[in-house]
Amino acid sequence: MRARPTLEKVAARAGVSRATASRVVNGSTRVAPEIREAVNRAVDELGYVPNQAARSLVTQRADSIALVFPEPATRVFSEDPTFSGIIRGVSMEIEEADKQLVLMLTGLAGGYQRVERYATNGHVDGVIIASMHGTDPLPGILARRGVPVVCSGRPSVPSSLPYVDMDNVGGAERAVRHLVEQGRRRIATIAGPQDMIAGIDRLNGYRAVLRDSDRRSIVAVGDFTRESGTSAMRQLLADDPELDAVFVANDLMALGALTALRQAGRQVPGDVAIVGFDDIPAASYTEPPLTTVRQPTVEMGRRLARMVLDLEEKAQVMLPTELVVRGSTTTP
Amino acid sequence: MRARPTLEKVAARAGVSRATASRVVNGSTRVAPEIREAVNRAVDELGYVPNQAARSLVTQRADSIALVFPEPATRVFSEDPTFSGIIRGVSMEIEEADKQLVLMLTGLAGGYQRVERYATNGHVDGVIIASMHGTDPLPGILARRGVPVVCSGRPSVPSSLPYVDMDNVGGAERAVRHLVEQGRRRIATIAGPQDMIAGIDRLNGYRAVLRDSDRRSIVAVGDFTRESGTSAMRQLLADDPELDAVFVANDLMALGALTALRQAGRQVPGDVAIVGFDDIPAASYTEPPLTTVRQPTVEMGRRLARMVLDLEEKAQVMLPTELVVRGSTTTP
DNA sequence: GGGGAGTGAGAGAGCGCTCTCTGGAAGAAT
DNA sequence: ATTCTTCCAGAGAGCGCTCTCTCACTCCCC
Numbered sequence: 001m002r003a004r005p006t007l008e009k010v011a012a013r014a015g016v017s018r019a020t021a022s023r024v025v026n027g028s029t030r031v032a033p034e035i036r037e038a039v040n041r042a043v044d045e046l047g048y049v050p051n052q053a054a055r056s057l058v059t060q061r062a063d064s065i066a067l068v069f070p071e072p073a074t075r076v077f078s079e080d081p082t083f084s085g086i087i088r089g090v091s092m093e094i095e096e097a098d099k100q101l102v103l104m105l106t107g108l109a110g111g112y113q114r115v116e117r118y119a120t121n122g123h124v125d126g127v128i129i130a131s132m133h134g135t136d137p138l139p140g141i142l143a144r145r146g147v148p149v150v151c152s153g154r155p156s157v158p159s160s161l162p163y164v165d166m167d168n169v170g171g172a173e174r175a176v177r178h179l180v181e182q183g184r185r186r187i188a189t190i191a192g193p194q195d196m197i198a199g200i201d202r203l204n205g206y207r208a209v210l211r212d213s214d215r216r217s218i219v220a221v222g223d224f225t226r227e228s229g230t231s232a233m234r235q236l237l238a239d240d241p242e243l244d245a246v247f248v249a250n251d252l253m254a255l256g257a258l259t260a261l262r263q264a265g266r267q268v269p270g271d272v273a274i275v276g277f278d279d280i281p282a283a284s285y286t287e288p289p290l291t292t293v294r295q296p297t298v299e300m301g302r303r304l305a306r307m308v309l310d311l312e313e314k315a316q317v318m319l320p321t322e323l324v325v326r327g328s329t330t331t332p
Numbered sequence: 333m334r335a336r337p338t339l340e341k342v343a344a345r346a347g348v349s350r351a352t353a354s355r356v357v358n359g360s361t362r363v364a365p366e367i368r369e370a371v372n373r374a375v376d377e378l379g380y381v382p383n384q385a386a387r388s389l390v391t392q393r394a395d396s397i398a399l400v401f402p403e404p405a406t407r408v409f410s411e412d413p414t415f416s417g418i419i420r421g422v423s424m425e426i427e428e429a430d431k432q433l434v435l436m437l438t439g440l441a442g443g444y445q446r447v448e449r450y451a452t453n454g455h456v457d458g459v460i461i462a463s464m465h466g467t468d469p470l471p472g473i474l475a476r477r478g479v480p481v482v483c484s485g486r487p488s489v490p491s492s493l494p495y496v497d498m499d500n501v502g503g504a505e506r507a508v509r510h511l512v513e514q515g516r517r518r519i520a521t522i523a524g525p526q527d528m529i530a531g532i533d534r535l536n537g538y539r540a541v542l543r544d545s546d547r548r549s550i551v552a553v554g555d556f557t558r559e560s561g562t563s564a565m566r567q568l569l570a571d572d573p574e575l576d577a578v579f580v581a582n583d584l585m586a587l588g589a590l591t592a593l594r595q596a597g598r599q600v601p602g603d604v605a606i607v608g609f610d611d612i613p614a615a616s617y618t619e620p621p622l623t624t625v626r627q628p629t630v631e632m633g634r635r636l637a638r639m640v641l642d643l644e645e646k647a648q649v650m651l652p653t654e655l656v657v658r659g660s661t662t663t664p
Numbered sequence: 665g666g667g668g669a670g671t672g673a674g675a676g677a678g679c680g681c682t683c684t685c686t687g688g689a690a691g692a693a694t
Numbered sequence: 695a696t697t698c699t700t701c702c703a704g705a706g707a708g709c710g711c712t713c714t715c716t717c718a719c720t721c722c723c724c
Contacts, residue, residue, distance in 0.1 A: 004454060006710055017674045022712060030672065049453035053388035054710035057679045062385070064434070084416070091437045095446070100455070102396070103435040105423045114427070121381035122336060123432070226617065255617065262619075282614060285558065285587065287594075338680055349704045354682060362702060386680035389709045670721080681709085692699070 005046040014042040064100035065308055066124045068115055070131055081280055082297050089301020097309050120145045126308035133196055150308045156197050162314035164303045168198050171293035171321030172205025175275040176247050180213045184245035184273055188218035190232040192249035202249040222253045229256025237264050251276035251283045251292055273329040288327030295321050337378040346374040396432035397640055398456045400447055402463055413612055414629050421633020429641050452477045458640035482640045488529050494646035496635045500530050503625035503653030504537025507607040508579050512545045516577035516605055520550035522564040524581035534581040554585045561588025569596050583608035583615045583624055605661040620659030627653050
């Protein structure tokens with residue numbers, strides 16, 4: 001491998017000074033066309049690529065941003081495309097801005113310190129935290145340290161930190177209202193973990209609609225895994241065998257609930273209608289296909305990236321969710 | 333935000349030279365205990381974190397490695413946990429080595445150039461390419477440029493580049509042999525794309541066993557998506573209504589095939605036995621649960637990372653796969 | 665024609681760090 | 695007591711780049 005050429009070499013070859021070569025490489029307009037031309041030719045001939053470390057050292061910018069996934073998230077990772085959607089969205093924007101994406105899956109122990117150290121030493125220009133738990137201390141720590149931070153999901157304690165959240169409450173309301181409109185009387189819910197904002201909000205949405213429509217709420221709590229959906233559904237059926245609908249706080253649990261309903265001999269949607277949340281690919285392929293609430297995950301990733309890159313103002317943003325009606329709540 | 337302290341500041345506070353402070357920070361043993369102590373105290377008090385750019389500039393190392401996913405991979409991403417397994421494995425090793433993971437999802441246009449430029453300018457110490465297509469030119473290009481490269485999956489053109497591959501042939505053979513042992517006579521296959529090494533190898537494994545057991549092969553080709561599994565299955569049923577087993581080259585297509593079989597009124601495993609490949613989570617939850625071939629994806633990620641980090645010798649490695657027998661091929 | 669404005673290119677000072685080289689002190693060997 | 699080792703700390707030279715400052719030159723207007 002030939003040694004990588006330096007700006008010095010390019011300048012020598014083009015017969016100009018290093019400073020001028022730098023100007024051309026960085027696209028300054030204040031360079032005479034013929035000189036610009038000569039430098040560009042030298043760059044091409046030598047295959048020159050700027051050394052990022054040297055550049056970062058003087059500019060104090062890293063041209064890369066970190067995307068942090070706390071451990072609990074990575075576990076769900078495999079079956080839940082929410083995260084891959086966010087990654088895709090973030091990646092697109094980052095790529096467009098010609099920056100780099102550093103992915104950090106914070107391990108079990110010492111994950112925080114690692115991210116904190118990494119983020120505060122000028123490695124990255126900003127951090128996106130795909131935190132599921134609204135009480136995560138990391139965003140606050142980094143913000144205090146002066147690192148630009150944007151969170152996916154609203155922190156559960158009010159703060160001034162920018163975030164991009166999904167309209168979980170609205171989505172849940174629309175889902176439950178849909179069940180009400182279908183004439184369902186006894187509408188239960190399988191809620192998500194109550195230490196995650198998504199879990200809390202979706203339950204709140206459910207409660208709000210039931211209150212307005214004068215029905216009583218029937219609640220079981222799961223942990224967003226398929227298995228927990230199955231056992232929560234069993235519990236609901238035991239608690240209230242007459243229930244005729246269930247709003248499940250995510251699709252994975254809904255898949256589990258579907259299994260429990262089948263085992264219990266309940267027809268879907270005949271006996272029990274079911275709505276999920278997330279619109280994962282599998283939701284289209286269940287029998288019957290699952291009515292669910294779609295989230296703009298890629299868009300979320302894009303917005304997160306644009307904010308942290310300062311391409312748009314850092315703010316507290318709520319993205320709309322959308323009800324996707326399929327066979328699990330209506331007969332064609 | 334207070335400015336980040338430099339080594340100079342730490343040295344001044346500890347009353348030593350910058351060189352000595354550097355020695356302590358980098359763990360040299362040739363420093364008197366009391367001085368080491370003093371420096372460490374200064375580091376703590378000041379909250380010093382080394383500036384990576386400056387360090388990279390002089391050491392010529394980047395302390396980070398890139399994980400590249402070509403576009404076709406990212407599309408499957410969402411439903412196929414193979415990639416998240418690899419990411420997890422890579423991430424674990426990288427974290428252990430205290431390096432960073434740069435994730436690059438190469439976009440549609442100009443993805444190669446971008447990765448090439450990025451990797452050859454000293455940004456990263458090595459590149460892991462999660463290439464699905466064995467003909468990908470990127471690994472060769474980078475290797476020629478002197479960048480350490482390791483591929484996931486064997487290149488289809490023989491080369492000396494190191495890779496970590498799954499035993500696709502062996503897995504397919506075991507799967508098909510399992511069908512033979514179950515007394516199945518007419519064993520079809522839904523093959524994967526024949527421009528991907530996994531697709532080719534799995535078909536070869538199928539063919540080898542059929543040849544040995546004196547059966548004729550019945551082949552349809554899909555593209556690893558669920559939909560293609562459905563239509564390939566329909567085609568197979570049309571081609572040979574008497575078939576009593578099908579080996580499907582991945583689970584996603586197997587899920588699709590299951591749908592087609594159900595629609596065609598075939599009992600699984602009564603009329604038709606079915607085996608998939610990958611052991612995605614959904615495979616445990618189909619009705620009946622899917623017999624499939626499990627791949628050590630996390631292990632694959634680890635090995636890839638260890639090789640590119642030079643923690644183990646770069647070689648051409650084949651990881652074993654494992655047949656997981658479930659209800660889609662046997663009745664309890 | 666002279667002075668000021670404007671423009672383009674070079675010189676050079678660092679950015680924060682590592683690492684070699686040098687020097688001095690202390691202990692071992694003669 | 696003197697020389698030789700050994701060991702540890704400091705001095706200083708860069709790593710490759712950006713960016714300010716300076717200077718030379720051209721152009722224009724009065």
